[in-house]
Each structure stands twice: as structure tokens, then as C-alpha cells.
Amino acid sequence: MxxxxxxxxxxxxxxxxxxxxxxxxxxxxxxxxxxxxxxxxxxxGAVDEALREARSRAAEAREQLATLPRTPARESLCRLADHAVARAG
Structure with missing residues (x-):
């Protein structure tokens, strides 16, 4: 952002x-x-714009994480990305 x-x-x-x-x-x-x-x-309108950006970046993070082996650490990072956006929005 x-x-x-x-x-x-x-x-x-x-x-x-x-x-x-x-x-x-x-x-x-x-x-x-x-x-x-x-x-x-x-x-x-900046709040909506910032939330769109946060959602986009969280989705990008999940896509990048998907290339790693499925481990508890990867799953935790995916949940963290989702939680950060859900908490903000």
C-alpha cells in the first residue's frame, strides 16, 4: 500500500x-x-480503497504460499493473511 x-x-x-x-x-x-x-x-473513499488493496495483497500472499509444501506453518500464514483482512474490514 x-x-x-x-x-x-x-x-x-x-x-x-x-x-x-x-x-x-x-x-x-x-x-x-x-x-x-x-x-x-x-x-x-480511501477506506474502501485500502480494504481492496489489503484483500488483493492477502490473496497474492496465499497464492505465493500455495507453492510451498503444505505444513502447519504455511497454514498458519494463510490464516494470518485472512485474519488481518477480516479484522480490518
Missing amino acids: CGGFPARLLGRTAPEAKRLRELLGLTDPCPAEIAEVAALALGS
Whole structure:
């Protein structure tokens, strides 16, 4: 995800990007400011984009793992990839 979710969100050119940068720079945000960050993040489409990317990378990891011998370690890594995406989404 080349820089991750925050970089994708902050890289947006929408007018909200400036406000989001201001909010993320606060050292002690109040509950309303935290809620505003969440609303901006969800409204930007970046959350859905990050989840699509995570699902794609987990699928790629499982494909690569499938080339290894079937062992408990391989199965654990496959479950870890699935768990990471399920937990995020």
C-alpha cells in the first residue's frame, strides 16, 4: 500500500484534505475532532480503497504460499493473511 492508508488519505486533492491534515496534526483532539477525522476518512473513499488493496495483497500472499509444501506453518500464514483482512474490514 505504498505509504499506507494515511498517505492515501492525505494525498487527496479534495478541499477536505487540508482540514484533515490540520486535524491529524492536533496533539490532543476532542471527541468532535476525532469524529470529524472518521467522517472525512470514510467519506473520501480511501477506506474502501485500502480494504481492496489489503484483500488483493492477502490473496497474492496465499497464492505465493500455495507453492510451498503444505505444513502447519504455511497454514498458519494463510490464516494470518485472512485474519488481518477480516479484522480490518
